[in-house]
Amino acid sequence: MGLVVQKYGGSSVADAASIKRVAQRIVETKKAGNQVVVVVSAMGDTTDELIDLANQVSPLPAPRELDMLLTAGERISMALVAMAVGQLGFEARSFTGSQAGVITDSVHGKARIIDVTPGRIKSAIDEGAIAIVAGFQGVSQNSKDITTLGRGGSDTTAVALAAALEADVCEIYTDVDGVFSADPRIVPSARKLAAISYEEMLEMAASGAKVLHLRCVEYARRFDLPIHVRSSFSNNQGTWVIKERPVGDDMEQAIIAGVAHDRSEAKITVVGVPDRPGVAAAIFQTIADAQINIDMIVQNVSAAATGLTDISFTLPKAEGKDATNALQRVQKEIGFQSLLFDDTIGKVSLVGAGMRSHPGVSATFFAALAEANVNIEMITTSEIRLSVVVREKDLDNAVRSIHTAFGLDDSNNEAVVYGGTGR
């Protein structure tokens, strides 16, 4: 007998038939002897439809009211899921974020969870009922206004509730079978990972893997709460996101978790920057003041003849316009020559907790790219990640080459063992 928190996304509750299937799964978990708390997103495209309605009424709707509007979406799905569970003969009670005790700050549209006080949820499951909770929403601590949590909000609700209830596991149901060693649409031989560590999952998510949002993984890591990512369309085991990947039979921990890629970024190059202290700071302060997050940064070696250098950085494509505008306004002050904007790049990342203790990983990585004739434009590394920027057209090829080079293809279940020096 355990306490299981399950989260179903919008595609899992898109229509009446899907909701009935989800209800069946919920009831099976209950029948297996568990206490069950379910977190749901809004049905299918409901949120987009509501945003469209809002835009018809006001081009810039008040954030408080937009949150009030959008939270109607989960209210509908949670009530329907509760009815469907009731129809199967089990008691279900739905709760809004506010009723579930999801207390947030007052930043409408992207509120952060401050506290979770799930007294009513606890009572409901202790009385034998199944609790169905609205994801993505909470209530602000000070003004008692309804808030939404922004991107990844429902996953975060599920993990936060699971942590507060000291659940045994948080199951995140999605439309794929789990976390894969690479995107199966690009690498058909990608394999489903049985387990991945929080750190690796964070790096994968930060590097473009879409299956879990950074925020919910951070939350799970903080509370050491196991996440089980699995498909709502099958009964297969999915991927466990846990503290450490278990050691295999051969006492050899797999070195690499997987290969992530990201097409959502663009590159800005600031050309002809005076190579003196404080100039880089001025550039990145300008970007920060414009509320833009940047990812990778590269500074060329200064050309001795001119005393000028180039600085390149990557950022979300959608923020490229704002960033170039902000930089152009300070061009004279900083004294750079010109700006280049390039939105035809791609990023490929190799992630694995084993990298930190295994030399030779970077050599294999770069050899694979060289053999595939892929040119590297930028490089960054962390303890458990190695990322490069390449031309967008080369991205798929790069992902496949690296995936194969590290023995991740499904036909080859042996981990590659590295020797030699250097990363």
Next chain:
Amino acid sequence: MGLVVQKYGGSSVADAASIKRVAQRIVETKKAGNQVVVVVSAMGDTTDELIDLANQVSPLPAPRELDMLLTAGERISMALVAMAVGQLGFEARSFTGSQAGVITDSVHGKARIIDVTPGRIKSAIDEGAIAIVAGFQGVSQNSKDITTLGRGGSDTTAVALAAALEADVCEIYTDVDGVFSADPRIVPSARKLAAISYEEMLEMAASGAKVLHLRCVEYARRFDLPIHVRSSFSNNQGTWVIKERPVGDDMEQAIIAGVAHDRSEAKITVVGVPDRPGVAAAIFQTIADAQINIDMIVQNVSAAATGLTDISFTLPKAEGKDATNALQRVQKEIGFQSLLFDDTIGKVSLVGAGMRSHPGVSATFFAALAEANVNIEMITTSEIRLSVVVREKDLDNAVRSIHTAFGLDDSNNEAVVYGGTGR
């Protein structure tokens, strides 16, 4: 400077264009120097669509969950109205029934308001904002569950909030210009009433007039709160529902408010009932036990030869099947001969507070029906109402004849003065 509560029904907020028009009207009321509280229903057919979704998931959805589901409807409309008001440069804050302090009992689907504690609404309007409140919904006192108020719920929310806030007026916006002396679809010459008393409005509503629900008028009468029923599509004055219709210039209060009709009832006749004490009680206890409300009752004079009589009563058509089934089960016990069910009847009612002091009303009434060749099947009276059941095919004709006979047609603004004996 006053405090105005406005209520907009589903047809007034059916789409983005309607919502913008409503916002304009709200802002005008605010600009005129009033504090404004707005109660909204769900947009157009939203409630029906949600019920349809519920039925796809469960043929008999849990009432608690159905309330949770349906309250999403007003959540959407109130947020959109608040956005539209904001777009016009005025601050608007939306509140759910729960946030507005609408406390109810726990009867899901038709909860009764127990208390209204509009602290947040009061704060919002005192701070200069316009408060937009979800109609039709509240929160149960004991379990803190979301409830809905059932039919006429949004009107009742508006009147209850207006009473609790000690508003100067509760404006009920609808798709007609006000309360008419008869249904204009039947009587094209029907005139809009400038005012009608609570008592008259209650009798009109109970007799089939649809513009206001019985329940909200009862609430307004209890707190002596003026209701102004008016169209959201024009700026015309509508009808004031108040304690007493004002006395005209000629010191002669108009006798009659209007003519109401009702096609929703059926008639059951219990034939050959033994004419002895307790038999009528047994019949109506059977009906009451089946949770069926009846309206008119007529018992024939007993035939001396047989000691048998007939008892007829009217009830909502939809409950006819349940009533006949219930009676058939006790046929032997009660000893009646047979049941007749007739759903081709209509009821026409004349309503006016002046009736109680003016004799001759009933004589004029029956003369009008006789002249129109309409046969009368049942009669009931109250202090301010006279109702008859006729054949459904005769109903329109009966309404028009009576309307004309009492000088209610728009071309004739003189009240008819009665003399003679009788009512």
